[in-house]
Amino acid sequence: MAGVVVVxxxxxxxxxxxxxxxxxxxxxxxxxxxxxxxxxxTIVYDGKKFAxxxxxxxxxxxxxxxxxxxxxxxxxxxxxxVRYLNDAGIDTSRIKVSDRCHxxxxxxxxxxxxxEKRKGDKNIGTTKKGIGPTYVDKYSRIGIRMGEFIDEELxxxxxxxxxxxxxxxxxxxxxxxxxESIFEEYKEYAKAIKPLVCDTGMLLDEYLQQDRxxxxxxxxxxxxxxxxxxYPFVTSSHPGANGVCEGAGIGPLYIKExxxxxxxxxxxxxxxxFPTELFDEVGDLIRERGHEYGTVTQRARRxxxxxxxxxxxxxxxxxxxxxxxxxxDVLSGFETIKICKAYRLDGKExxxxxxxxxxxxxxxxxxxxxxxxxEDITHVQSFEELPVHCQNYIRRIEELIxxxxxxxxxxxxxxxxxVLKDIQF
Ligand code: GDP
Ligand code: IMO
Ligand code: MG
Numbered sequence: 001m002a003g004v005v006v007v008x009x010x011x012x013x014x015x016x017x018x019x020x021x022x023x024x025x026x027x028x029x030x031x032x033x034x035x036x037x038x039x040x041x042t043i044v045y046d047g048k049k050f051a052x053x054x055x056x057x058x059x060x061x062x063x064x065x066x067x068x069x070x071x072x073x074x075x076x077x078x079x080x081x082v083r084y085l086n087d088a089g090i091d092t093s094r095i096k097v098s099d100r101c102h103x104x105x106x107x108x109x110x111x112x113x114x115x116e117k118r119k120g121d122k123n124i125g126t127t128k129k130g131i132g133p134t135y136v137d138k139y140s141r142i143g144i145r146m147g148e149f150i151d152e153e154l155x156x157x158x159x160x161x162x163x164x165x166x167x168x169x170x171x172x173x174x175x176x177x178x179x180e181s182i183f184e185e186y187k188e189y190a191k192a193i194k195p196l197v198c199d200t201g202m203l204l205d206e207y208l209q210q211d212r213x214x215x216x217x218x219x220x221x222x223x224x225x226x227x228x229x230x231y232p233f234v235t236s237s238h239p240g241a242n243g244v245c246e247g248a249g250i251g252p253l254y255i256k257e258x259x260x261x262x263x264x265x266x267x268x269x270x271x272x273x274f275p276t277e278l279f280d281e282v283g284d285l286i287r288e289r290g291h292e293y294g295t296v297t298q299r300a301r302r303x304x305x306x307x308x309x310x311x312x313x314x315x316x317x318x319x320x321x322x323x324x325x326x327x328x329d330v331l332s333g334f335e336t337i338k339i340c341k342a343y344r345l346d347g348k349e350x351x352x353x354x355x356x357x358x359x360x361x362x363x364x365x366x367x368x369x370x371x372x373x374x375e376d377i378t379h380v381q382s383f384e385e386l387p388v389h390c391q392n393y394i395r396r397i398e399e400l401i402x403x404x405x406x407x408x409x410x411x412x413x414x415x416x417x418x419v420l421k422d423i424q425f
Contacts, residue, residue: 002207002256002425003214005241006324008221009260009314011268012239013294013301015326015409016261017041020057020217022407022417023259026425027215029207030058030065031200033247034237036072036104036134037081038127039219040295044412048088051295055081056217059090066200069100070237070247072134073146075189077104097193098200098249099147105159105182107166107173108133114170124233125270127296135236137162149186150194156183201249208254213425216244216255222314223268223353230353230360233272241318257423260320260403262311264328264393267301269294273360276304276340290330305338307365308400313353315403322406322421325394329410334372337393340365341400370396378411383420 004023008014021043024030037053044050045060054077056065067073082092108130115133116123126132137143142162148154159179167173207214220239223229227238237243241258245251265286268274278286283303286292292301314320331337342349343363354360373387380386386394394405406421 002211003216003244003250003254004423004425005216005218005244005255005258005318007218007240007258007260007314007318007320009262009311009318009320009323010221010266011223011274012221013040013267013269014221014261014263015324016218017043017052017057018326018409018412018414018417019259019261019324019407020215021045021060022414023215023423024058024061024063026213027058027061027063028212029063029204030056030061030215030217031068031204031248032056032066032217032219033068033070034239034243035219035235036129036131037074037077038129038131038235038296041217041219042295042412044414049412050088053081053296054078055085055092055095058215058217059085059092059095062091064094064096066204067095067097067101068200068248069098070243071098071101072104072131072138073097073101074104074129075149075186075193077129079189079192095196096198096200096203097146097196099145099197100201100249101146102134102138102143103146103149104130104134105144105186107163107177107182108137110173110176111166111170114172123271125272129296132236146193146197150190150197152187152190155187155190159183204248204250208250214254216248218243222317223310225317228313228317230272230357233270233357240314241320256425257321258318259406259423260311260314260318260323261326262323263326264306264331265290266304266307266310267292269297269299269301273357274302274304275309275343275360275363276307276365277302278304282334286330290327305340305365305367306397307340308397309340309343309351309353311401312351315401320403322423323398323401323403324407324409325397325405326409328390328408329376329378331372331393332377333374336369337372338367338369339396339400340367342366378416380410380418382418
């Protein structure tokens with residue numbers, strides 16, 4: 001048992017990249033198991049800021065990095081990211097890509113955009129990277145897997161089967177793409193990726209059998225989970241620890257710790273319900289102080305108070321063993337801070353997220369108010385150095401979410417991280 005999972009426990013962008021990079025220093029391998037280049041993980045390495053969309057954040061620690069079968073991989077975007085890292089002097093030769101992950105082709109991006117347009121004002125606000133349409137093909141059993149993609153003959157054969165089916169559904173595709181045009185461009189990408197492709201599930205089993213330390217890097221956040229998030233305003237995978245087994249090809253007993261990554265407040269990008277959302281100057285202030293603008297799409301993130309109902313839902317789904325509380329520094333300077341401890345629906349207090357958007361939109365957050373702190377905390381290196389009101393805020397969050405805070409973060413840099421309990425692989 002040597003697997004640790006880093007899990008986004010809100011609506012994404014909680015700081016998973018920073019925590020993964022931090023914990024990767026102790027790991028032998030770092031694995032992504034869900035999503036694709038809809039993710040944007042920020043890492044500050046050597047004083048420079050990097051944004052990774054596909055390649056696991058462990059790439060900076062010199063270990064093996066694995067892209068698991070649960071991912072959907074855009075070959076063009078992958079090779080661009082490899083180049084981006086190489087140009088910065090980062091070695092990418094230790095990347096392994098699963099032979100079973102599904103390949104995002106240009107028509108998936110087009111379908112993503114068409115679907116969003118067709119939905120009108122009910123659109124999901126996707127990243128338009130073709131994520132949903134690629135998972136649709138996977139589950140319709142017409143998708144093209146990496147193992148097929150890197151076999152030139154098989155790729156062409158599969159493309160000839162699948163593309164016409166897509167054209168039947170979306171005739172507009174034919175104006176831009178043909179089997180030949182896609183094949184000619186993408187077969188070159190396939191050649192470049194081929195040496196990295198293998199059965200990553202088998203490789204991981206070997207590592208874990210040998211008690212090597214494996215860190216699983218979640219993408220997105222639990223509230224974007226296809227089953228337990230704010231459906232249909234979700235992504236098309238299982239971002240939580242619940243997604244590790246299917247997305248990395250290992251069994252549940254290998255997971256020793258699941259660390260939930262949360263912000264000291266809440267953000268969401270894209271459409272969908274957000275019970276604690278702020279529409280006033282407090283929300284604007286959090287957005288500006290936290291630089292809350294999307295890594296992938298540059299969209300302004302919606303902001304709101306901390307929501308214990310959301311984090312409890314994530315804790316249940318992922319059996320969280322600890323919490324890493326991020327962006328605590330952003331909350332310095334508020335007179336008071338609100339925490340949502342429950343929702344009120346039809347006069348009753350509830351502690352779980354309703355299953356329908358209609359009900360989530362009707363809930364009223366039940367807040368408690370705590371005194372804020374004024375001090376700059378960006379240089380703090382221990383819990384004791386934090387202002388007492390900040391300490392109380394952390395302790396109250398722990399009580400409400402039934403999980404200990406094992407790390408907190410007071411700035412984007414690696415050294416602005418305080419570990420309260422060592423995370424053991
Ligand atoms: P991810 O998708 O979960 O990896 O998160 P993102 O990278 O999309 O967004 C988190 C942002 O917060 C990034 O710009 C990080 O550099 C930044 N960040 C992480 N931790 C902290 C922190 O403790 N304080 C501040 N001020 N910024 C942080
Ligand atoms: P990281 O890993 C925040 C959101 C999109 C949209 C919904 C569906 O950086 O936390 P999709 O393109 O996946 O079909 O979009 O999910 N979304 C994210 N929001 N952070 C992410 O990733 C996200 N990945 C997808 O904004 O609302
Ligand atoms: Mg992000």
